[in-house]
Amino acid sequence: MQDDDTTTMARWTTAVLLVMSTGLGSTGCVLVMPQERQYLSMPEMTPATDTLEDMFHAHIEAARRAATNGHGGGGGGCGCG
Amino acid sequence: MRAGIGAPPSAWFDPLRAFALVCLAVGLVWLAAPRPAIAENRATIRGNYYREASTRVVQPMAHITVDAPDERLTLGATYLLDAISSASIASGTQAATGGDNVFHELRHEVTGTAGSRLGEWNLGGFFRYSTETDYLSRAGGLSLARDLLQRNINVSLSYSFAGDRWYRIQNNTGAKRPWCGGDVSIDECRTGSHGANSNFLQVHNVAAGYTHTLHRTVLALLNVSYSHLRGPLDNPYREGFLGGIEETHPHVRDRGVITPSVRWMIPKWRTTFEPFYSFYVDSWGQRGHTPEIRVHFRPVRHIRLRARYSYYKQTAAFFYRADGQYVDGDGKCSRAAVFNCATADVKAMPWDAHTPGIQLTWDFDGVAARYRALRWLEGGFIELTYNHLFQDNRFGNARIGSIALSFTY
Known part of the structure; x- marks a missing residue:
């Protein structure tokens, strides 16, 4: 891939990972037990x-x-x- | 079928052998694994339909999975038939086939799968064989997934390899010749090997997935995929669009996709929201953006409705010219020699599309519970889907429909 394409991909990946890690950080400690998985x-x-x-x-x-x-x-x- | 077609795609990789080894490994581990209680065999038949101004695709499909005897070993098989009818002008075959006729094409595809759930681990493998008049594809792949934190997290990794052979049907004679790309003379093109003057397209794909249960009603998913393609990547039939010049694309392409998504159910509303976004980038300078929202709703317990809206936008490849003025180059197409490139491929052009769609699914569990004679329908469903594709390219708008019927046995 060209450098600008690679940079773009890396930038998007970083942004997505940041957003997701923020979300996971705020809820990541929640543990859904097997008996609570009826909706999932x-x-x-x-x-x-x-x-x-x-x-x-x-x-x-x-x-x-x-x-x-x-x-x-x-x-x-x-x-x- | 010609002897050359049956030759292995390359000496160092045989998808069939790899698939057999996976089956053997899964079988050995299966013998040693503890015995769970879950088992479900399922058969699904599906009819897909695609229609645009110049092309129609009807695709019947049969899919079956068998737990042998439980989730420690699940075997699957899929057969599908693509019946394609296309007007030759729009499809670009006029110059090659010599007439403005509707042509019909059949593609047969068979896929075998093996999967195993062993405690927190999921192993999988597949082999796919696809054949049509002028194209042959063999693919195989392996996947590995692991549940963590009492199934609150799942991570997965997969690799697949596809080895495809391109051919071109010559002017009205019906003779089939290998196709190695627009920058390789058809007389110098060979089959049964790989390399510069070969009709062999190899596709390596690596994908990673991450799923996190954020709440008892919220799932977050992230998928990242990378593909490396090497071989002929242009179409043998588009010279009619290019004033007699063969379509010529680069022989190498690297593609990356990242797709985050969320599934969020609100039980009180019987509604599930499923937004996702896909970002695509490749070494041809193309980028694609696909935001999509799906909303699932249950008006009654065993009826599911799904509405979706998807927007798609792609940018042009570095060798695309809006004025369509290409020259007949005599070398390889690349960024350094863009004058050797020529394309009439919509996939290389900038355009966008809007896709609204609706789906209705009726789960048979309700009638199976109510009527003793229909108990065999338990776990089955019927599913109707319609999507309308408003696309800003030369193919115009399209209709996509499907009907699926699924039973457990």
Whole structure:
């Protein structure tokens, strides 16, 4: 990557980590016990629920968009773009 | 299928062998692991649909997972078919195929997965094989995840490798020739190897994930992904857009994505908010921003509604020219020799898009509990999704729909 791209990526990563660490710092000591996880186990709180839907969206995005949006590596797409 | 297609992508990495080794390792650890009680086998069929002015994709998919016999070893298999219909002018194939016809393409993809939950550890592996008339892809990957602090924190790391082979269908004859990129003569292009004059595209991807339970109703997630691509990265059929010049892109691309997100449920409102933001940057000078908000709502216990809105914006690649005036260079395309580059790829252009969408999911647990004869539906659901894509590029707006039906057995 070019230096300015690397710098941009590093800057964004740092900013995100700072925001998240601030959030985690303020709540990180909260320990949710197994008996308190009934809401966390619901499908809308479970990222794995969207796996198959994300597969299709990733395939469309690979043929149309520059950005991968975090779905994973490229390749395997159709050459119909 | 030609003998050359069946050759291994490279001598130093065989995804199939790696996948078999993972299965063996998981099996050995499984024998020694304590026996948990959780087991669920699931079968899902799914139909996806994508439609824009010039292209239609219909994609039936079948997905099955089996706990053998419990979560210490979960095996999965997915088969999907991409049925693509595209008008040749818009898809750029006119010059190569010799006519303004609608062409049809079928892509078959098979994926095998193996996963194992051993106490606080999750191990996983996959192998994927995808084939279509002019493109072949093999990919394999491994993942490792660990729960910490009574599952309040989860960290994960994964690596995947894809080895793809590009081909080009020649003028109306149907002859298939390897494609090594616009800056390599088609007569000098080889298959069955890797390197400069090869049609082999390799993709290495490393991804790390972090999930933190901030509260009994709040999850914070962070995913970081890096990919290195090496090989032909341009399309063999776009010379019609470029006045007879072959599309020519650099042969190397590094891509990075960072995606923080939050899931926050408000039980009293039966509502969950899911904002996320994805930032993308690559070595072609492109950046992408994707903020998205999803709102999940349960009007009744077993019905889930989800509304989403996503905005997407990307900048141009360093070699893109807004005036479309490219010259027919005779060397490699790079930052130092940008005059050798040519593109008609929407992926290299600046544009943005808005995507509103809605999803309805009906969990069958309610009817399974009420009617004895329907008890077999427990754990099943039906899911309907529609997204409308307003995109500011030559493809125009698009409709994306899907229907999924899932059962446990």
